[in-house]
Amino acid sequence: MLKHRLLTIATISGAAFLPLADAADQPNDNRWYVAPFASFVRTGGDRNSSDGWGGGLGAGKIIDKHFNIELKGFYEGFGGTNGPWSLAGGTADVQYFLYRDKFSPYTVIGLGGLNTCASANCGAGFIGEAGLGFTYELHDNFLIRSDVRYRYNNNLNAHVQPGTDEFHDMTVNVGFVIPFGDKPKSVTKSASTIVGEPVPKAVDCSTLDSDADGVNDCLDKCLGTIKGSTVDANGCAVRLILKGQHFKYDSAELTLNAKEIIDGVAQSLVAYPQKNDIEVQGHASSEGSDNYNLKLSQRRARSVVEYLKIKGVSNKLIAKGYGESKPIADNSTEAGKSENRRVELIWIEY
Numbered sequence: 001m002l003k004h005r006l007l008t009i010a011t012i013s014g015a016a017f018l019p020l021a022d023a024a025d026q027p028n029d030n031r032w033y034v035a036p037f038a039s040f041v042r043t044g045g046d047r048n049s050s051d052g053w054g055g056g057l058g059a060g061k062i063i064d065k066h067f068n069i070e071l072k073g074f075y076e077g078f079g080g081t082n083g084p085w086s087l088a089g090g091t092a093d094v095q096y097f098l099y100r101d102k103f104s105p106y107t108v109i110g111l112g113g114l115n116t117c118a119s120a121n122c123g124a125g126f127i128g129e130a131g132l133g134f135t136y137e138l139h140d141n142f143l144i145r146s147d148v149r150y151r152y153n154n155n156l157n158a159h160v161q162p163g164t165d166e167f168h169d170m171t172v173n174v175g176f177v178i179p180f181g182d183k184p185k186s187v188t189k190s191a192s193t194i195v196g197e198p199v200p201k202a203v204d205c206s207t208l209d210s211d212a213d214g215v216n217d218c219l220d221k222c223l224g225t226i227k228g229s230t231v232d233a234n235g236c237a238v239r240l241i242l243k244g245q246h247f248k249y250d251s252a253e254l255t256l257n258a259k260e261i262i263d264g265v266a267q268s269l270v271a272y273p274q275k276n277d278i279e280v281q282g283h284a285s286s287e288g289s290d291n292y293n294l295k296l297s298q299r300r301a302r303s304v305v306e307y308l309k310i311k312g313v314s315n316k317l318i319a320k321g322y323g324e325s326k327p328i329a330d331n332s333t334e335a336g337k338s339e340n341r342r343v344e345l346i347w348i349e350y
Contacts, residue, residue, distance in 0.1 A: 028312055029100070029184050032061050035145060037175025041076050041087075044168040047161060049085050049118075052078025058093070062179070068095040068106075076171075082161065083119025091129060105134045106147075114153055116160050123158020125165070127151055133173075140183040146174045184270075184312030226268040229345075236274055240265070240345040242304075252299035254307060262304065265345070266311035274347065277316040280305050281344040284324045285337035297321030304343050318348075 035058035043049050054076025060068050073090040091112030098105050110129040115122065133147025148170065155165040205218040215231060217223065222236035229240040242265075246258035254262070282297030282304075298321025305319040324331070329339035 028064055028314060029062050029179075030064070030309070031179040031181050031183070032059070033177050033179040034059050035070070035072070035175055035177045037072075037074075037145070037173045039074060039076060039174075040172045041078060042170040042172070043078060044170075046164050046167050047080060047085065047118075047169075048082065049080030050078050052076055052085070054087070056090075060093070060095075065100050066097050068097070069093070070095065072110075080118060082121075086117045087114055089114030089127060091127065093129075095133075102137045103134060104137075105132070107132055108147060108149065110149075114155075116153070116155055116158070118160045121158075121160045123155045123160045123165075125153055125155035125158065127153045129171075131171075135177060141179050143177040143179075144175075145177050146172070148172050181310055184310065185267075222274055223272065226265055236347070237345075238347050238349075242343045242345070246343060247300055247303070250296075252296065252303045254303055259307065262307055263311065266308050266313050269308070269313045269315060270311070273314065275315065276347040276349065277318060279318045279320055279346045279348055280308075281346060282319070282321040283326055283328075283340060283342050283344065284322075285340040286324045286327070286331040287337065290323060294321055294323035294325075297323050300343065 037056055037058065039054040039056065041052045041054060043051055054074055056072055056074030058070045058072035060070030060072075062068050070093040071090065072093060074088070076087040078085050089112055091110035093108055093110035095106045095108045098107075108129070108131050110127075112127050112129075113124065114127045115124050129149045129151045131147050131149030133145065135143045135145045137143045151169045151171055153167040153169065155161075155167075157165055159165065161167070205216060208217040212227070215234070219234065221234040222231070226237055226240055229237040232238050242258070242261060246255060246261075247253060248255060280301045282299075282301035284293035284297045287293075288296075298319065301319040301321050305317040308317055324340070327336075327340045328342070329336035331337055331340060
């Protein structure tokens, strides 16, 4: 019976990997997470044992809108005619989500190892799992998860159970998923400002500058330019300087004010994608040694890159620190030093 269930699950799992129509565009969520769970084990007849219970912990990463990878360990136990059974093992799993939403169904396959003890007889072997499951989002950082899996176990001639080293079990897992960090937010695109959408003929586009970048809408190829950025003749951003107090003193930790500013930058980059690579440059004033300022500016540039990625920006982001080598103001005054302590986003043309 369990072998028949394996065939059914494997067939459904394979079908789920066929091309699917994408749901509405969503920013890429690539957070890490932990996932504690409890298990009910429906044992196969080849074990000559009763059903049992167990639990474990998974740690994984969201790769994109369809895939997760996860490592998990578990312990399970149940009774039997040849003594109590205990199973301790782990698997490396790949989960494929048909779509991501509040309710998100997925298929899963996993491979790993298992140490099995039946009374005093113990042996190590390998396991393979395949199954179906779902997550239900209660909060950005808390989801309920459940799946049912067929498990094949081969104990490699350890003779834990007389007569066979192959076992076929079914497990039902129920638990939680706890992602770390902020979930990227979707930004609704205005139908009237999507890049490349033609302006209605009844309107003279040469008199319009809908994103206030200095390039009229007839010539603007990048509507929705980030406010405050420098643009080229086509209205596409080439440089953005983030000014103000962005980091805590002598640190690469972003201030609350900096996060609010960068949130706006990320929303624009997600809503109006200009697919150039972006170099995120860190700059410093002349206070401190050259070497120290260079390292600090590199760490600060990296902080901005990581925050933009968390917010769903899909451009290739390159962090680079320049220290005090490229001042834009006079370092002999406090006002000039403040100008030189900055982060710049530079759109790279190839």
